[in-house]
Amino acid sequence: MTIHKEGYKTIAIAAILFGVINILSFYLLSFNLPVLSWIIFIVTFGLLLFVISFFRIPSRKFSLAENTVVAPCDGVVVAIEEVDADEYFKDRRIQVSIFMSPLNVHVNRNAVGGEVLYSEYHKGKYLVAWHPKSSIENERHTVVYKSGNREILVKQIAGAVAKRIVNYLKPGQMVNQGEEMGFIKFGSRVDLLLPLDSEITVKLKENTRAGISLIAKL
DSSP: OEEOGGGHHHHHHHHHHHHHHHHHHHHHTTTTOHHHHHHHHHHHHHHHHHHHHHTEEOOOOOOOOTTEEEOSSSEEEEEEEEEEOOSSOOSEEEEEEEEEOTTSOOEEEOSSOEEEEEEEEEOOBOOOTTSTTHHHHBOEEEEEEEETTEEEEEEEEEOSSOOOEEEOOOTTOEEOTTSEEEEEOSSEEEEEEEOTTOEEOOOTTOEEOTTTSEEEEO
16 A cells, blocks of 8 residues: 555644644643543544545556456445536436545556546535535546447536545647546535446446446446
8 A cells, every 4th residue: 555645735634733733742631631631632543544544546557458347436325316417528428437435545547448538527515525516616636538439428426525626637738548537525425427338337336446347337
């Protein structure tokens, strides 16, 4: 397991705060209130470990194959439905939505390999990630891939506590399935818009793993 580069600054700040708080606690509380001092240490150490674990990149062997869509993120499937596309596409699509809790790995990966046709950031609100309108009103970054003769859309969506979306892709770029596409900090959601004739292979409430779980066959 390694630590993602997006976490270096956040982890450094968390480590400094951990040190300052516990140095002050040791000098001001440990003599008269040792139990309180230990509680502060345990709580702040737990928070530091949480921050470090949030930016983890676990070692994985990806499940990659042509004409397949793999999960772009870790999380749980919260929606599988037909929708009218609201960006880039003008037709109806199958939307698969994956909710990412703060405990999930937050590295986002390419669901397919091919050419990036579209990559656009949108400012927006910070509704809870499972809110029905979060996909069109929240801060988000949309990417459209052309894989073979099929086009799919992947949308990174900020949640109530996710305040930064990172995306590394540019239009015209050729990418491989399973490679990093970006990162979302602290709880969020990723939507996929797939052609109507796609064979969906996941079910509602199913847990997914980025680059491994099969979402659909094209």
